Amino acid sequence: MPELPEVEVTRLGISPYVEGEQVQKVLVHQAKLRWLVPNEVHLVEGLTIEKVSRRAKYLFLHTSVGDIMLHLGMSGKMRVVESALPRKKHDHIEILFTSGNKLVLNDARRFGSCLWRGANEPESKLISNLGPEPLTEAFDGNRLHQLSREKQTPVKSFIMDNSVVVGVGNIYANESLFLSGIDPRRAAGKVSKARYLRLSENIKKVLALAIEQGGTTLKDFAQADGNPGYFAQHLRVYGRAGEPCEVCKKNIKSKVIGQRNTFYCIGCQR
Incomplete structure (x- = not known):
């Protein structure tokens, strides 16, 4: 999708x-x-x-x-x-x-x-009823921390909720949580404000980089045989179950959360 x-x-x-x-x-x-x-x-x-x-x-x-x-x-x-x-x-x-x-x-x-x-x-x-755009000032770690209080839902499902913030799809949620060192299974209400501040910045970074990389495909939109779609991305955890983590070398794990495949490193994410 x-x-x-x-x-x-x-x-x-x-x-x-x-x-x-x-x-x-x-x-x-x-x-x-x-x-x-x-x-x-x-x-x-x-x-x-x-x-x-x-x-x-x-x-x-x-x-x-x-x-x-x-x-x-x-x-x-x-x-x-x-x-x-x-x-x-x-x-x-x-x-x-x-x-x-x-x-x-x-x-x-x-x-x-x-x-x-x-x-x-x-x-x-x-x-x-949608939440703010992730690349705007309306979205930040303070918002995530405030909305997450008392929530027992996994933090990955929380940041994929479009009423919280729009556009954090499965791939980008996995990658952002890895960069932030947050276990996707952790209850959203148990994540500290400091970690949410880091997570919001990494969400912005991951999405902005994806858009920047996608810029190389812009010419395809005006070609007769153009087929623009997903573009090359360096994925640190997504789709890499069983492979060694690039940071700690422990194997990447996979678990279904909210009916979506979730990938994380047990060494780097807590």
Whole structure:
């Protein structure tokens, strides 16, 4: 599943080719995604995409009458190509521009979505109760410490709660906890303020580095055969069960926490 860094790289990748472009036509080839694609998305035809923004893992194409709200789901990806190029399998939505290019949403598993929010409508319930963005000043260790008091839930599940902070997916939670020396099984309420301060900084560091590394794939968003997705990352614990820790050489352990595979070092994390 594309996580926050992958979605942010998608935003960075499509923005130069979408912002300021006039929409000629919206083609919905498959309306049955996670939710039915509403007819209102056609309201953008003839209008200009003023801005592309992101909130959590949702992307917004802003116009004067409202926003198209996109989510990549489990397998979705976007690319910008020439409008004349034929559709590929699983290209469900094409937004054609008068410039001769088109923005394409491809989603093999159809867990993604394309929704609409009118200019005068309230914020979607899908994002109204989300926590702060992790790379902003609104997110820090003080917030984590305050919200965690008395909580018995594992700290890994706690930082993956979107009401606490958005976008800390499974890979990035594992890596951040390792860098902070915190056992992912530890109760969130048992983690000290000092350790949460360190954890919040490492979450920012891990996500920012992932986005920076993803920047090398930006050219792929404007290629006919572009297939932007996950980018090369140096993973210290994730997916390395049974392998020696790079720091202490003890074997990396694996455990399912909150229905997600969790990886940690018993020597470095306590």
